[in-house]
Amino acid sequence: MSTFQTIDDLPADSRVLVRLDLNSPIEDGEPQDNRRFERHARTVRDLADAGHRVVLMAHQGRPGRDDFTSLSGHAAVLADHVGREVDFVADTYGEDALAAIEALEAGEVLLLENTRMCDEELPEASPAEKADTEFVRTLAPLFDVYVNDAYSAAHRKHASLVGFPLALPAYAGRVMESEYEANTAIARKEFDGPVTMVVGGTKATDVIGVMDALGDRVDRFLLGGVAGELFLRAAGHPVGRDLEGMDLFDEQWDVNHETVEAILEERGDAIRLAIDLAYEGADGDRAEVRVADLDEKTDAYLDVGSATVADYAPLIRESDAVFVKGALGVFEDERFADGTVGVLEAIAETDCFSVVGGGDTSRAIEMYGLDEDDFSHVSIAGGAYIRALTGEPLPAIELLRRADDGGA
Ligand SMILES: Nc1ncnc2c1ncn2[C@@H]1O[C@H](COP(=O)(O)OP(=O)(O)O)[C@@H](O)[C@H]1O
Ligand SMILES: O=C(OP(=O)(O)O)[C@H](O)COP(=O)(O)O
Numbered sequence: 001m002s003t004f005q006t007i008d009d010l011p012a013d014s015r016v017l018v019r020l021d022l023n024s025p026i027e028d029g030e031p032q033d034n035r036r037f038e039r040h041a042r043t044v045r046d047l048a049d050a051g052h053r054v055v056l057m058a059h060q061g062r063p064g065r066d067d068f069t070s071l072s073g074h075a076a077v078l079a080d081h082v083g084r085e086v087d088f089v090a091d092t093y094g095e096d097a098l099a100a101i102e103a104l105e106a107g108e109v110l111l112l113e114n115t116r117m118c119d120e121e122l123p124e125a126s127p128a129e130k131a132d133t134e135f136v137r138t139l140a141p142l143f144d145v146y147v148n149d150a151y152s153a154a155h156r157k158h159a160s161l162v163g164f165p166l167a168l169p170a171y172a173g174r175v176m177e178s179e180y181e182a183n184t185a186i187a188r189k190e191f192d193g194p195v196t197m198v199v200g201g202t203k204a205t206d207v208i209g210v211m212d213a214l215g216d217r218v219d220r221f222l223l224g225g226v227a228g229e230l231f232l233r234a235a236g237h238p239v240g241r242d243l244e245g246m247d248l249f250d251e252q253w254d255v256n257h258e259t260v261e262a263i264l265e266e267r268g269d270a271i272r273l274a275i276d277l278a279y280e281g282a283d284g285d286r287a288e289v290r291v292a293d294l295d296e297k298t299d300a301y302l303d304v305g306s307a308t309v310a311d312y313a314p315l316i317r318e319s320d321a322v323f324v325k326g327a328l329g330v331f332e333d334e335r336f337a338d339g340t341v342g343v344l345e346a347i348a349e350t351d352c353f354s355v356v357g358g359g360d361t362s363r364a365i366e367m368y369g370l371d372e373d374d375f376s377h378v379s380i381a382g383g384a385y386i387r388a389l390t391g392e393p394l395p396a397i398e399l400l401r402r403a404d405d406g407g408a
Pocket of ligand 2: 061062206382383384
């Protein structure tokens with residue numbers, strides 16, 4: 001028996017409320033196509049083909065961040081992948097949303113506005129508190145069932161993820177099933193040789209706590225991105241802080257510096273830090289500086305340098321397993337892709353077991369002509385997948401499992 005009830009178990013002609021994760025890179029206000037659309041499209045298509053009325057919820061960015069936008073552009077990208085029209089209503093649970101939901105016919109698909117535009121979505125709270133919000137209490141009665149397909153957001157205790165499964169019978173979508181199975185199997189795997197984790201990206205808070213919880217399961221961590229700079233700061237270098245107008249380092253330093261210092265103290269031998277960093281030189285080209293030569297941070301560091309790539313690549317080649325969470329630099333800009341691509345190429349060249357995770361990071365595979373088949377698993381989840389490696393339960397998934405056991 002499956003761990004979850006799945007969309008194959010739905011009663012016929014259901015009114016289905018589905019949580020997807022369409023959180024995507026935004027360029028010029030538009031969502032950039034990525035694996036999340038392609039993978040979730042299968043769930044949406046299967047539900048619509050079965051004749052259900054399908055209402056989709058998803059989030060984009062966080063209030064205050066540049067990538068916090070409406071989902072109007074997401075509907076068109078998703079429609080291309082589903083091969084069906086996806087209507088959009090610029091409302092979460094107000095009159096316009098309710099009217100659009102009521103008007104839906106069998107087999108039609110409607111995307112609601114960014115769940116994070118609803119004040120009750122974000123503050124993390126218990127499922128019972130989230131189920132008691134206006135948001136959940138208003139929408140739930142319009143549906144027969146709730147489907148969670150957002151594995152990659154399952155580490156968040158937000159209303160759309162943990163509130164609805166208490167209010168409606170809850171099912172797992174196709175992505176939820178496949179990512180759960182893959183990541184649970186990976187978490188149980190034993191490896192004979194060294195296990196390496198490449199840690200980068202911008203969400204340092206997500207990865208640093210997990211690095212601590214992974215303990216001896218990972219033999220060495222190769223760092224870059226924002227987390228890498230925070231570790232360099234803890235090691236006494238003048239980096240890992242915000243320059244004017246930046247909002248990447250100082251807050252995450254305040255939250256994490258004790259953990260970072262403790263990890264360095266207890267597992268310093270397992271931590272490999274950048275020995276050089278890349279930035280935009282005066283002529284607009286990529287320039288590099290050795291970390292040991294830095295007296296102060298005057299530039300934004302946008303990648304690890306070439307000496308760091310040369311240091312990390314052999315360590316990857318001799319690994320039995322490599323897990324990647326987060327890019328080592330701003331790979332979307334070709335000048336700053338060397339770290340991320342260098343690491344991915346080293347993985348692709350070897351036959352180690354490998355997982356590349358993260359909605360943003362996994363895009364580097366197709367952007368730079370790498371072959372997805374050279375990696376054991378490319379996950380559309382970032383924070384959720386590395387948390388799964390610790391064996392720690394993900395709150396939104398626990399609620400689906402409980403539903404399978406006969407309700408919470
Ligand atoms: N030094 C850096 N400064 C700013 N952004 C960075 C840096 N290094 C990596 N990034 C960005 O991190 C993003 C991926 O990080 P994150 O959102 O944490 O991971 P994911 O979505 O893949 O789980 C990439 O889009 C990349 O541009
Ligand atoms: O993109 C996501 O996570 P990821 O960057 O860890 O892959 C999820 O949509 C969660 O988004 P959040 O980290 O803003 O809560």
